Amino acid sequence: MTERLYYHDSFLYDFEAQIREMQDHPKPAIFLDRTAFYPTSGGQISDTGVISTDNEKLRVTEVAETEDGRVIHYLEAPGKALQPGTKIRGQIDRTRRRDHMQQHTGQHVLSAAFVKLFDLHTVSFHMGDDYSSIDLDATALTKEQVEEAERLANEIILENRPVEIRFVTRDEAATLGLRKIPGADRDELRIIDIRDFDLSACGGTHVNQTGQIGCILLRKAEKVRQGWRVEFVAGQRAVVTARRDYISLTETAALFSAHIYDVPVQARKSLDEIRGLRKQREQSLEELAEAQAAAILSGVQEENRRKLVVRTFADRDMNFLKLLAQKLTRIVPNVIALLGTTSPQPSLVFAQSVGQSADMGKLMKEALVKVGGRGGGSKDMAQGGVPDAQSISAALESAASQING
Ligand SMILES: [Zn+2]
Numbered sequence: 001m002t003e004r005l006y007y008h009d010s011f012l013y014d015f016e017a018q019i020r021e022m023q024d025h026p027k028p029a030i031f032l033d034r035t036a037f038y039p040t041s042g043g044q045i046s047d048t049g050v051i052s053t054d055n056e057k058l059r060v061t062e063v064a065e066t067e068d069g070r071v072i073h074y075l076e077a078p079g080k081a082l083q084p085g086t087k088i089r090g091q092i093d094r095t096r097r098r099d100h101m102q103q104h105t106g107q108h109v110l111s112a113a114f115v116k117l118f119d120l121h122t123v124s125f126h127m128g129d130d131y132s133s134i135d136l137d138a139t140a141l142t143k144e145q146v147e148e149a150e151r152l153a154n155e156i157i158l159e160n161r162p163v164e165i166r167f168v169t170r171d172e173a174a175t176l177g178l179r180k181i182p183g184a185d186r187d188e189l190r191i192i193d194i195r196d197f198d199l200s201a202c203g204g205t206h207v208n209q210t211g212q213i214g215c216i217l218l219r220k221a222e223k224v225r226q227g228w229r230v231e232f233v234a235g236q237r238a239v240v241t242a243r244r245d246y247i248s249l250t251e252t253a254a255l256f257s258a259h260i261y262d263v264p265v266q267a268r269k270s271l272d273e274i275r276g277l278r279k280q281r282e283q284s285l286e287e288l289a290e291a292q293a294a295a296i297l298s299g300v301q302e303e304n305r306r307k308l309v310v311r312t313f314a315d316r317d318m319n320f321l322k323l324l325a326q327k328l329t330r331i332v333p334n335v336i337a338l339l340g341t342t343s344p345q346p347s348l349v350f351a352q353s354v355g356q357s358a359d360m361g362k363l364m365k366e367a368l369v370k371v372g373g374r375g376g377g378s379k380d381m382a383q384g385g386v387p388d389a390q391s392i393s394a395a396l397e398s399a400a401s402q403i404n405g
């Protein structure tokens with residue numbers, strides 16, 4: 001077992017120890033007789049830092065727990081002159097440790113707030129690099145509950161209550177009314193005591209006073225399989241997150257020339273406008289297609305008891321081509337329309353009035369084979385995409401000659 005110095009003092013960033021054992025595979029790592037490095041466990045991610053000897057400095061990239069209760073320190077590179085018994089000095093990355101203490105103690109306060117206010121218990125805790133989250137054993141969670149828990153948690157932070165570490169026996173713990181008792185059958189439990197607010201058994205690193213958490217900001221709350229997940233950030237992370245929110249909100253507000261608090265109203269207004277314009281545009285295109293179809297048909301002579309329309313357009317999309325083909329083949333009962341557009345996407349649409357004898361799907365396939373496009377369709381309507389705008393007119397000509405042939 002490695003002696004864990006952080007059990008007694010979370011603010012111990014600098015310590016001395018001796019190497020017990022080294023390991024090369026799968027990654028270089030060392031075991032110490034004692035350590036202040038916190039290993040990933042209980043939802044909290046590990047410390048990082050530096051281990052130095054008289055001769056070298058080694059970066060600790062990750063710290064974990066082994067099954068037999070030892071702490072393993074993974075190194076960025078193997079040491080050159082490490083041996084069992086070598087004296088080392090360990091230095092924890094302070095900023096990272098402080099951040100973890102803020103998130104973790106913040107979690108205790110928040111979990112207790114949900115219990116005190118709504119009797120909602122935390123079933124799991126996750127600490128990430130960006131944000132942390134707790135899963136509440138809840139079937140429903142309202143926006144108001146989230147805000148109220150956030151308010152109480154920050155109240156407790158402002159009151160700067162002491163956060164103490166106590167070691168008690170399992171029997172003693174049973175009488176204390178802990179919010180959380182670990183399942184493992186250890187005789188001695190480490191209790192984190194937030195004065196007159198929360199008692200829970202925990203092996204993590206915590207601040208000494210709730211004021212050191214700084215503040216806590218609740219973010220997304222979402223339904224998950226086992227209840228409700230509440231994301232939060234504490235301390236500097238809360239400030240960084242609020243700053244990032246503010247920047248993106250400010251940028252959005254500038255687009256609307258509005259105050260940030262008016263952004264939702266402005267955004268809704270714009271979306272309504274867009275919806276209205278889209279509808280208007282559809283109507284206009286419908287009318288345009290109708291008029292264009294009538295104009296085209298009046299200029300085409302009937303041959304062999306049908307009207308063959310062959311046209312190439314620019315700046316018309318496939319949807320408009322289809323609309324136009326529909327109009328052309330419905331206004332007059334004996335039309336075959338072979339339409340192409342060169343941009344934005346070179347495309348072809350072939351259509352015929354219902355009851356005509358040609359096969360548009362087959363005609364399209366044959367035309368596309370020649371120009372390397374893809375598409376198909378039914379007997380009366382077919383469409384295809386063509387890789388090269390230059391080949392549109394050739395494809396139309398060859399299809400037209402097939403119809404006439
Ligand atoms: Zn804890």
